[in-house]
Amino acid sequence: MMIKPNSVKESGLLWEPNDTWVLNSNLTEFAKQVGKSALPYEHFYRWSIAKPEEFWSAVWDFADIIGEKGEEVLIRPIDGGMQGTSWFPNGYLNFAENLLRGDEKRTAVIEADENGDYRCLTMEQLRSTVAKAQAGLRALGVRTGDRVAGIVTNRVEGLVALLATTSLGAVWTTCSPDFGPQGIVDRIGQVKPKVVVASLDYHYNGKKFDIKDNISTVCEMMDGISTLVTIGDSFGLYFNKSLHVMNWKELCQNDASSPQFVRVSFGAPLYILYSSGTTGMPKAIVHSVGGTLIQHLKEHQLHCDVKPGDVMFWYTNTAWMMYHWLVSGLASGAAILLYDGAAVLKDDPGILWGFAEGFRVTHFGTSPKYLELLMKNSYQVNQKHELSRLRSVLSAGAPVSPEQFDWVYDYIKNDMIFASCSGGTEIIGCFVMGSPIHPVKRGEITCKTLGMAVDVLDDRGASVLHQKGDLVCTQPFPSMPITFWGECGDERYQDTYFAARPGIWTHGDLAEQTIDETVIIYGRVDTTLKPGGVRIGTAEIYRVIDQIPRIQDSIVFGLPVDGDEEIVLCLVIKEGNLGSEMADTIRKEIRAKASPRHVPHRIYCVNEVPNTLNGKKVEGAVRSVVLGKPVKNKGSIINPNCLEEYVGLSEREYK
Template structure:
């Protein structure tokens, strides 16, 4: 390690030791392919310029179970990205790759607000999957059928997912805290054959009965042949024209080892949903092989996950980080499934208490969660002994430079902090961390291997040290197969290739630095343009949310005489906003960002609208203040708060 003083001078907060680098999976992989790992930019260049070599070598390195075949990539005839065929001769099964761990080793740890429930070995897990598989087969589920879960993040959901995919069927899920319309808007699109449901759940010490929601869903879903309830006995209140049975009845008998139906590489595996508020959520179909190999790339090469590690990410079953976590099993790691509030009202550090007890090595979270701990002055490193922790990962929003400082000051000095960014659309990342790079304050470490990431300006020119659109210029295996439903291919192409034909434009405003690290400034569709200058909302959040009096904030732009003015809505601890606080906000923004970032209007609101997956929804607030219709409110965790925004234009501001 180099001295802390020199790290600070170079804006580097952590640097891996020679031993760390030498023992990393990434170093081992570079030896296998006989290509020098450093400089990384050359190694990354090889991975995108020679995709057949890279992805084929990764298949071998990760010991993917299945037949690889001779061919790796059939590129599109037009030289673009759409229509690429990966491993066209391959045959594999997703669940088979996730269930290959040693019989007596721990595979899954289940926990909730009361602490750790119990752990399960790979042998236990295989047995449970085998029985659930037999139950699904008895209900007529076979390759290509959809099985949907409205389920909590517990063992049953995991077993159902693995049993479904073991048959070559397709898994899709929602979290039980969605309203009935939100559930129907998602899984109703894909017409599942079997629906698996939680009828109740607990969150932050409160009990929630969702039987009425489930009844409403069951009335309108088409094509469901059976409903499985996660209760000990069949609940008589759930009526359906076909079969209703309990989870115990589904899994009451069967073999101890699952059978695996091997399918082509591009066979559908998951259907995930975007959480936007403009029309129905897009139902994105992901492939078996693309998902598996992309996650193995990210886990093993970028996150340095190894057999025996313990992975955790705070997520519900609706967010893409749920399948991302589940794939950790394919690398021989145990996964921690936590169901409940991450900030239990009487114990703000419940997640870290559990992480300490089970020896979590990779802890995944969000900037909002870290910000809450920071404002509560909860010093994780002082409260908990975390000798096994090697990496903290964050996504869902940009991680501010100040939060980088806080992680190293209050969690652990010697860890790999990785802010990662990608999306539901690719079920993975464009940019992320690395076990061989230094961590630079406020910057995402590197481009993911195999991903031809670039930042382009309005003229399509690659730029450094200035903001532009994050794009990907070459095919990669985890590109969606399609969007489910009518005109799915057309809608998919329009969503990501309309702006630049043949190039994936992801919709993030970003910058690549001279050190080849990256900075994400927020979604391009929420980019502010006062005076024609592009400003990412994250640039303002970074400043405002460090002010002690402010608990939360939301930034968006409003039209004003042919230009745009910046509107800032804040949630304060005492529910008040005065001239002193408004003046302090503007001075801080002007000093730490620029005069162009200073908000024209500042309002005090009760809440900030969030999606159920925990993302701020600037567009919904903007639509509310403009009196526009807000579609797909089922995506919001707290849609009622938008009533406050409806009247903002009539209120005075500071």
């Protein structure tokens, strides 16, 4: 139900579910099946982490996972730590089999693009297409454990390649086609794929990009490839080494009509995903078949209330973990909407909402960057689109400001769930997110997810409330990575998440938990500012900056000075120059709405801010350039050339 404006000011409440929402939710039904009550949620949550064997076994049953569960659910390592935990050790299943299920006549996939073109596939059509691609891959020698890599756009062919690969018990890994050759090789080159499936062009913001030269260079640089499967005409590709090349139609040119599924162990590898790579070579993170599936089913069905017949969408490319999260929606009986192109077009800032309206989307996934673009375009979604089927808007990738919470309910829809989520590629899921039985408070993530023993610890290792600390997880969970691919993978995995606190996963987020059991994320610890030794999240500054109309974009970082750290703010101004008066206004706003400690010492005007493909600001890269240090991996940055502007920045005049 909608909350009245006056009560928002007093309590922060923006929305709360009525009795019908709560009673009809999957979460309430799940609680009944395990003989408990979903409310109060804190009690139900504590049961889920105190009795992990009972909880995860019940999730398997509730989601009706296809496969053999086995008698045991959890085997802990002798040292009692998290790393090395074995889940469903006697379980066998196939990932694609669980996604390619249900009514064959229902719509399974919708593909749309910038031109407004679209196509729909029923489950029967999807299964048939996967069967043909599976037969083609099998003929190329792909077997259980082999790696197949996709350099693909967010279209049906990429999805089919993923499902065909996993149906064979093989491992799927992917990289977005808008990466440069070195960025692609730095990622999929690590795992030596047997087969590469590659788009030869892509469209973005009205422009077509031919990437045949990039694909040729990638294949020249990488070892171990036996076959390149092209989506598009392969004329113009060149190689100095022997390589079998075939197009997508040739791969699928066979009589197969029904896929065969190779069941593998619960802990067998499914995906290899990659960290952003902004602080070094991207980590190749290996995720398991069962851990990925059961985590996504839990999040979709219990936290997002996804039901058969729903339509799920997330604006993403094929490399981001949210693409893989979206794909798993098929296992809950939902249709998934794949969109290939820019989120906002010059002549149509609301193209995504047009598709949401036309295809009756129930769950719309996005990012704070996209919400910011809509806000700055004054695009009133609820005035332009009929969204009666929409039940939830979800956001991930960065912290959502309180003002963005307000905007969502004012200008998208006032009676729905808005769920800010936080987790990561490392866990291919979420530590904290929304639920259908919780109220929504501005600026706060609704709850800790079931089965995840999430806490916020200070430097002493003590759990703290209403105080910033490190987001941690203190008990094992099924979607923990198997390892990092490559030499010394287990050791690198240990050093990344368990070195700070042995036996406890330290995620790398600066966070705060409240007495209401909600969570606030302030940003990554590795970009946290420390003026005067006090930790400050960059999100607290961006929240203020984003409300100033003349500012188009911004980036903030810390500059070491005389044993301390000065806050540096770089701004992209829409029009005009950054004068002293504007700089003074910015400082006053930050002082009033954040704190005196948040006020930047230096403010510069720049032309562009570096971002990753997922819209994250790359503060660490800017800081490295300003300090004269090398940027360890430019391949993750969509606009790396703009970093040249930051060379010698500290010597320039500032306001």
